[in-house]
Amino acid sequence: MAAMICYGGTFDPVHNGHLAVARAARDAMQARVRLLPAADPPHKGPTQADAQQRARMLDLATAGETGLKVDRRELHRAGPSYTIDTLLELRAQSGGLQPIIWLVGGDSLQQLHTWHRWRELFTQAHILAVQRPGAHIDPDMLGQVAPEVAAEAAARWRPLAELAHSPAGGLAVLPLQELRPESSTALRRRIAARDPGWRDWVPPSVASYIDRHRLYSTAAPDSGSL
């Protein structure tokens, strides 16, 4: 049975790094990827673009892309967009057997122990982690992350291909051809600073949307991690 790959994020806004990660996961697993914008990202302050705008930019970024699809389910839920709630919904829909894979950047993996009911995530899905500048991940994570995450990781590492052979419970690394430097925080800062190079970090359709709606044109308090 083909795996279901899920890629959650704030996407404020989506950038080419996100797209490279989604495409790499799709190609490595030969499976469709759902991109799930968080209505209320649990570890961030207020976003600059609202949830509908962030989802719309994802629509534009993925238009015409085989195997990438926007999933708005978190926009229909009140309260913090906890991943465990999303996974329980997806699991109820897909049945017990389909492999579900939740994609995260290395920085997110390093903070996994701070997620709501984090150990339960592995009862519903595998976690597929991708390297990010400043957030190296490997099977020997001791010393780089909280001991409880390192212990969980050590027990759960699997070769990537094995994730498709069971519904949940594993942890693997997604290889990328090159590390991606983009971040939404840096992108918002570049737009506010009128640095024209920001356009290289997003698809042209997303750049036009940002222009048209005058998004990110003023420096705002960071929505970075709380």
Ligand SMILES: Nc1ncnc2c1ncn2[C@@H]1O[C@H](COP(=O)(O)OP(=O)(O)OP(=O)(O)O)[C@@H](O)[C@H]1O
């Ligand atoms: N350049 C990148 N390389 C690998 N993973 C990334 C990259 N950018 C984002 N991610 C991962 O994608 C997921 C969603 O990211 P998010 O929407 O928070 O974007 P972000 O660029 O990290 O935003 P911000 O700078 O505001 O924190 C997270 O798990 C994050 O770690």
Ligand SMILES: O=C(O)c1ccc[n+]([C@@H]2O[C@H](COP(=O)([O-])O)[C@@H](O)[C@H]2O)c1
């Ligand atoms: O469930 C949680 O407690 C939790 C805590 C932090 C992040 N997440 C999810 O991880 C994804 C990436 O988060 P972020 O803040 O890097 O955009 C997004 O889908 C969030 O909802 C989830």
